[in-house]
Amino acid sequence: MIIRQAFFEGTIHAGKEEEFKAYVADRLMPLWLSFPGVREVRVLYNIERDEGAPSYPMVLSTMYDSREALATALESPVRYESREVTKGLLEMFDGRIHHHVFDLALN
Template sequence: MLTRTAIYEGTVRDGREEEFFGRVRDELEPLWRRFPGVTAVRVQRLVSKDPDARPIAMILEMDFPDQQALDACLASSIRPESHAVTEAVMTLFEGRFYHLVSEVTVLTPAA
């Protein structure tokens, strides 16, 4: 399994947190869930962090069974639409976002 992670490094503009995350929920999440080949979408809103951690407001993770499915997602007609909405929502954000792709191994807890 591959996970494509988007890191939203920075901060939401003062007093705009609920608006930002409301727009993520209402405008972006429906698009992310429509991407072809995606098997899971996780949106993480940070609630605490170590004192010396970088400022991360949100993490988006999308799982794909393999590289072919990820490539289909990136070539999808939904991607430009998602990017345009992301750019509009980012006016409420001070910082940047970037992507990482990782190979995932899921471990079950020890008994």
């Protein structure tokens, strides 16, 4: 399995935390769940971190069967639609988003 994660490094604007979460749930999650080949979509919200650790208030994690399935999803029209909708989310966020792809070790 292939896991792609988007790390939101920075801060949600003060007082916008609940609006941010509602925007993700109402506007973005339906799009992310409709990516072709996606097996799982998880949104993680930070509740604590080590002292001095970077701030990741949100991480988006998606799972695919293969790198080919991920590539198909990343080229799909819904992915480009979600990128446009994400612009509204970024109005409540200061920072950057970076992506990482992992091979899930199955025990």
